[in-house]
Amino acid sequence: MTRRAILDVGTNSVKLLVADTDGRSVVPVWESSEQTRLGRGFYETRTLQADAIEATAQAASRYAAVAREQGAESLRIIATSAARDATNRQNLLEALQRATGIPTEVISGETEADWAFAGVASTPGWASDRILVLDVGGGSTEFVLGAHGQPEFRTSLALGSVRWLERLQPGDNPSAEALDACRTALRSFLRQELTGTLGGLLRSNGLPDRTVGVGGSTALLALIHQGCSRFDRDLIESTVFPAEQLSILVKRLWSLPLAQRRELPGLPPERADVILIGAAIYEAILDVFQLPSLSVSLRGLRFAALLDQAVNSR
Secondary structure (H helix, E strand, O other), X not given: OEEEEEEEEOOOXXXXXXXXXXXXXXXXXXXXXXXXXXXXXXXXXXXXXXXXXXXXXXXXXXXXXXXXXXXXXXXXXXXXXHHHHOOOHHHHHXXXXXXXXXXXXXXXXXXXXXXXXXXXXXXXXXXXXXXEEEEEOOOOEEEEEEEOXXXXXXXXXXXXXXXXXXXXXXXXXXXXXXXXXXXXXXXXXXXXXXXXXXHHHHHHHOOOOEEEEEOHHHHHHHHHHHOOOOOOHHHHHOOEEEHHHHHHHHHHHXXXXXXXXXXXXXXXXXXXXXXXXXXXXXXXXXXXXXXXXXXXXXXXXXXXXXXXHHHHOO
């Protein structure tokens, strides 16, 4: 086993995973995330803001030091949706290089989807299941359907929690009408984008054995649901939301003003605005495709990126 680290620069947060891996398994040693909201104010101009770039670079610098302190023999840095779409991507890449001394890989939406699926498919006991993986990030959502570790469908859509928070602007104290408008907009978008592709596969071949959400939003929803203030991997990954229960949680979150959401156990105060959209996206997907439940996994993009790095370094 070799200790490696992966730094994931997303639209909403910077995440670090330090783990021991042999190219077949990943054993987490240290993991954390810091919200820098790289994508704030981005979607009107496609330009990353200077202060958001600086906050992201500072977080990357701190996490690079943590990776060294944890004994990682290598650090890989990847960037996703906001970096892919930015007209001034180079400014971000240069800031990250200065902060860490390591070049950043901007991965495609297809690679992000494949890695999210590969990470989930590595879960013991799930190898032969037909799985639909949903990775809701700040700027995009990846959908991957497959079985026996092999994707049969994948796509990346411009459906992210930060992106749609800025688009819908529900406010600090959203009304029931704002939730209805959000639900309508999300369902309309999903039907337009996926009815003939993913929807067709599910109609012809049946629903998946399990639908799995990866990424920060589902982990936070699990902690909120369980009333747990500390990160607990086992608790998070044992959480399964029946569709009706997820809708109840969405309605509860949207009924609370921002100040009260910031007090919820398991929800970092700085994520109390964006969680509204993340939760609503998952709810809309279950509703549109008539999926009965949502499982939660922490084995996503970063797991697969470490496995890929271990294999390619041989």
